[in-house]
Amino acid sequence: MSETKNSRFPIYAAIFTVVFKLLFLLTHYIQEDAFITWRVAQNLLDYGVIGFNGDTKISASTTHLYVFVSYIFNLVFGKEYFIEPLLIFNSILFTTGTLLLSHLLLKNPWHKAIFIFLIGILPPAIKISILGMEYGILFFLEMVLLYYGFYKGKKTVLVLLPVLIMFTRIDTVIFLGIVFLVDLFWNRKIRWNYIFGGILGVLFTLSFNWFYFGELVNNTITAKKLLYEQDFTFSQHLSYFFASFGNFWGMLKVPGNFNPITIIVLLFELVCFVYLIRQKQNRNYFLWMIFIFGWVKQIIFISQKSLFDWYYWVPQLLLFVPVLIFILEQKEKRNVWLSLLIIFYILPMLAFQTVHSIATGNGEWNYRRTIGIFLNQYEKDKNQWILLEPAGYVPYFSGLKTIDEVGLVDKQIQEEIKKDKTNYWINTVKTRKPKYLLSYKNLYDGNNSEYYQTHYKLLKEFRVKDHLKSDYKILEKIYKLKPSGTDYNLYIRLD
Template sequence: MAETQNSRLPIYAVIVTVVFKLLFLLTHYIQEDAFITWRVAQNVLDYGVIGFNGGTKISASTTHLYVFVSYIFNLIFGKEYFIEPLLIFNSILFTIGTLFLSHLLLKNPWHKAIFIFLIGIVPPAIKISILGMEYGILFFLEMSLLYYGFNKGKKWLLTLLPILIMFTRIDTVIFLGIVFLVDVFWNKKIRWNYVFGGILGVLFTVGFNWFYFGEVVNNTITAKKLLYEQQFTFAQNVDYFLVSFGNFWGMLKVPGNFNPITIIVLIFELLCFIYLIRQREKRNYFLWMIFIFGWTKQIIFLSQKSLFDWYYWVPQLLLFVPILIFVLEQKEKRNLWLSLLVIFYIVPMLAFQTIHAIATGNGEWNYRRTIGVFLNKYEKDKKQWILLEPAGYIPYFSRLKTIDEVGLVDKQIQEEIKKDKPNYWINTVKNRKPKYLLSYQNLYEGKNAEYYKTHYKLLKEFRVKDHLKSDNKLLEKIYNLKPSGTDYNLYIRVD
C-alpha cells in the first residue's frame, strides 16, 4: 500500500505544482507576442485565413501548431474567456513534461516529486507556464519524444512527434538534431523511424509555409532579419556575445557583461554534470542529450544576437537539471544540500520572478492594454489602420488593422525598409496614411515635424507614471521598484 502511494507521488507533485503556479495568473503577466498568436487564431475564426489583418495571409506568429490550439480554445470558450483556460492548459502540459523528464533521470518517487516541484517554480518554468507562449506545448512534446520515443521505444511516436515539434517552432531542428547525434553515437545505429519523422517534419513545415504563404520560413524571421541586421566587427561581435552571455546563461536577465550569479551557476552546472556522467548509468544517454542541446541552443542564438529571452527558457531549465539531480541524490547531508539550494537559490529566484511578474503584469495589462481598450471604444470602424510597435496588446484589444514597425504583421512596410531604411517610417505614413500613429517620440519635433503637425493631431498621451499607483501599498512599492512599460503619444489623422 505504501509503495503504491509512493509511486503516485510524482502525479501529486504535478497537481500541486500546477495549482501553485496558478497564483501567477493573478499578476496578468502575459507576453506581448502571445497576443499576436491569439489575434492570428481569431483571424482564422473570423476570416478563415491565417493572417492578422482580415483576409490577407501572413505568418505573423512564430508558431503554427499553437495558432491552431489557440483557435480551438477560442472556439470552445469564446474570445472573451479563452485566455485563462489556455494558460492553465499550457501549465499542465509543461508540468507533465517535467514528470516525463523525472522518469528519465530519477528512480526514487520522492526525488521525482521534489524535482517536479522545484524545477517547476524557477523563473523560466513559470514564464513557460503562464506567459501564453507556445513553450508549454513544445516542452511537453520534446519530453514526450524522449520518454515515449527513445525510452519506451514507441516507433510511431518517433515519426509523429518530430512533425508536431517542428510545426510548433522551426528552430526545434536544433533539438531534434542533437537528439539524433547523441542517439547514433550512443547506440551505434540509426533509428530510421526518427529520421523519417525529421524529414517529414521539415517537409511538412516548409511545405505548409510555401503552399499557404508563398515563403520558405515564417515572415517573423524574415522581418526581424531585414530590420535588425547590421554589420559588426569581430571585436563588436565578441562584446555583444559577452553582454548577452551575462544576461541569459543563468536564470536572471541582469544587465552588464559580468553577472557573478550567472558565472557561479554555470560552473556549478558543469561540475554537477561531470559528476553525474562519471557514474556511468543508463540515464547518461538523456543527460548528454539535454545538456548538449542546452549549450548548443544558447551558443547559436547568442551568436546570432537574439536577445528575446524566451529563446533561452528551455535551455536554462535543462542546464539546471544536473544541479537538482546532484543535490537530490546526495547520500550524506542531503537535507543540508537541499536546504541550501532552496534557501539561497530557489526562493530568491521565485521571489524575483514574483516581483517581476507583478510589476511587468501591471505595465502590460494595466497600462498597455488600456491603450488598446481606449482605441476600441474610441474608433468604431475596425477597418481603420494604426502604425505602432509592438503588435501585441494594443492591436489585440483595439481590434484595428495594424502596421507594425518591424513588419511582423504587415509585409508592405518591409518594402519601405528595403527601399529606404532610414526613412521607412515617415514614407509609410505618407504613402499609406494610417488614421492612427502610436509613437514613443514626440512627432512634432524633428525633421518631419511640419508634416505631422499638418496631417495629424495629438489625441492622447499615455504615461507609465500614471499607472504606478495602487490601493495596496505593497503592490504600489513593487510597481515603483520596477516600472514597466513605455510612454506613448497617440496621434489621429486630421485630413
C-alpha cells in the same frame, strides 16, 4: 500498497505544482507576443485565413501548431474567456513534461516529486506556464519524444513527434538534431523511423509555409532579419557575445551587460553534470541530450543577437537539471544541500519572479492594454489602420488593422525598409496614411516634425507614471520599485 502509494508522489507533485503556479495568473503577466498568436487565431476564426489583418494571409506568429490550439480554445470558450483556460492548459502540459523528464533521470519517487516542484517554480518554468507563449506545448512534446520515443522505443512517436515539434517552432531543428547525434554516438546505429520523422517534419512545415503563405520560412524570421541585421566584424561579434551571455545564460537578468551570478551558476551546472556522467548510468544518454542542447541553443541564439528572453527559457531549465539531480542524490547531508539550494537560490529566484511578474503584469495589463481598450471605444471602424510597435496588446484590444514597425504583421512595410531603412517609418506614414500613429517619441520634435504637425493631431498621451498606484500599498511599492512599460503618444490623422 506502500510502494504503489509512493509511486504516485510525482503525480501528486505535478498537480500541486500546477495549482501553486496558478497564483501567478493573478499578476496578469502575459507576454506581448502571445497576443499576436491569439489575434492570428481569431483572424482564422473570423475570416478563415491565417493572418492578422482581415483576409490577407501572413505568418505573423512564430508558431503554427499553437495558432491552431489557440483557435480551438477560442472556438470552445469564446474570445472573452479563452485566455485563462489556455494558460492553465499550458501549465498542465509543461508540468507533465517535467514529470516525464523526472522518469528519465530519477528512480526514487520522492526525488521525482521534489524535482518536479522545484524545477516548476524556477523563473523560466513560471514564464513558460503562464505567459501565454507556445513553450508549454513545445516542452511537453519534446519530453514525450524523449520518454516514449527514445526510452520506451515507440516507433510511431519517433515518426509523429518530430512533425508536431517542428510545426510548433521551426528552430526546434536544433533540438531534434542534437537528439539524433547523441543517439547515434550512444547506440552506434541509426533510428530510421526518427530520420523519417525528421524529414517529414521539415517537408510538412516548409510545404505548409510554401503552399499557404508562399514562403519557406515564417514571415517573423524574415522581418526580424531584414530590420535587425547589421554587419559586424569577428571581434565585434565576439565582444557582443561576451557582453550578452551573462544575462541570457542564467535565469536572472540584471541591469547592465554582465551578470556574475550567471557565471557562478553556470560553473556549478558544469561541475554537477561532469559528476553525474562519471557515474556511468543509463540516464547519461538523456543527460547528454538535454545538456548539449542547452549549450548549443544558447550559443547559436546569442551569437545571432537573438535577445528575446523566451528563446532561452527551455535551455535555462535543462542546464539546471544536473544541479537538482546532484543535490537530490547526495547520500550524506542531502537535507543540508537541499536546504541551502532552496534558501539561497530557489526562493530568491521565486521572489524575484514574483516581483517581476507583478510589476510587468501591471505595465502590460493595467497600462498597455488600456491603450487598446481606449482605441477600441474611440474608433468604431475596425478597418482603420494604426502604425505602432509592438503588435501585441494594442492591436489585440483595439481591433484595428495594424502596421508594425518590424513588419511581423504587415509585409508592405518590409518593402519600405528595403528601399530606405533610415526613413522607412515616415515613408510608410506618407504612403499608407494610417489614421493612427502610436509612437514612443514626440513626433512634433525632430525630423519631419512639420509633416506630422500638418497631418496629425496629438490625441492622447499615455504615461507609465500614471499607472504606478494601487489600493494595496505593497503592490504600489512593487510597481514603483520596477516600473514596467513605455511612454506613448497617440496621434490621429487630420485629413
